[in-house]
Amino acid sequence: MTETTSAASGAAPIVPPFTFASAVAKVRMAEDAWNTRDPQRVSLAYTEDSQWRNRAEFFRGRGAIREFLNRKWSRELDYRLIKEIWTFGDSRIAVRFAYEWHDDSGNWFRSYGNENWEFDASGLMRRRHASINDLPIAEAERKYRWSAPGPRPRDHPGLSDLGL
Numbered sequence: 228m229t230e231t232t233s234a235a236s237g238a239a240p241i242v243p244p245f246t247f248a249s250a251v252a253k254v255r256m257a258e259d260a261w262n263t264r265d266p267q268r269v270s271l272a273y274t275e276d277s278q279w280r281n282r283a284e285f286f287r288g289r290g291a292i293r294e295f296l297n298r299k300w301s302r303e304l305d306y307r308l309i310k311e312i313w314t315f316g317d318s319r320i321a322v323r324f325a326y327e328w329h330d331d332s333g334n335w336f337r338s339y340g341n342e343n344w345e346f347d348a349s350g351l352m353r354r355r356h357a358s359i360n361d362l363p364i365a366e367a368e369r370k371y372r373w374s375a376p377g378p379r380p381r382d383h384p385g386l387s388d389l390g391l
Contacts, residue, residue: 240349240350241253241350242346242348242349243318243346243350244317245315245316245318250312250315251312253350254311254312254320254322256272258308258309258310258324258379259378260272261310262375262377262379263376263377264296264306265376266294266296269296270292271289273353273355274289274347275289276288277289277352277353277354277355278353278354278355279291279292279356279357280356281359282358302331303326303330304330304331305327305329306327306376307326307327307371307375308325308326309324309325309326309371309379310324310342310386311385311387313341318345318346318347319344320343320344320346321342322342323339323341323386324339324340324341325338325340325391326338326371327369327370329366334363335363335368335369336361337361337362337369337391338359338361338362339359339360339391340357340360341358342355342356342358343356370389370391
């Protein structure tokens with residue numbers, strides 16, 4: 228669920244200043260949204276002028292975010308993501324993550340990374356900085372096997388539980 232959909236459903240958005248519990252909930256909300264692979268839905272969690280660094284790409288704004296996500300998910304097939312909180316502050320959260328995907332030739336990868344997030348007072352992300360590395364894996368080495376697209380099941384292990 229993104230902030231926009233939580234607000235539309237009557238649930239209060241998660242806004243700064245964060246507590247440990249609210250930061251963990253914010254991270255899981257982001258993971259669930261990204262696992263939908265819906266660029267429009269995901270983009271609504273960011274400010275209109277959100278600043279991004281993703282690997283070596285730098286861009287700004289929801290339109291650029293949607294374009295980026297469309298490119299990403301047309302190349303990274305059967306994408307499944309797990310995020311885990313690393314630390315948090317009043318309006319910032321740092322996460323580590325790993326996601327699995329394959330290319331159009333059937334080559335599987337696990338991509339590992341870290342993200343630094345900064346939020347505005349309404350709970351929208353105004354800055355996202357991501358560093359990511361890709362590791363080729365055999366199909367048999369996959370650890371994420373839930374039905375996709377869709378959220379990771381609540382009983383599926385997280386990164387630490389999987390030894391990642």
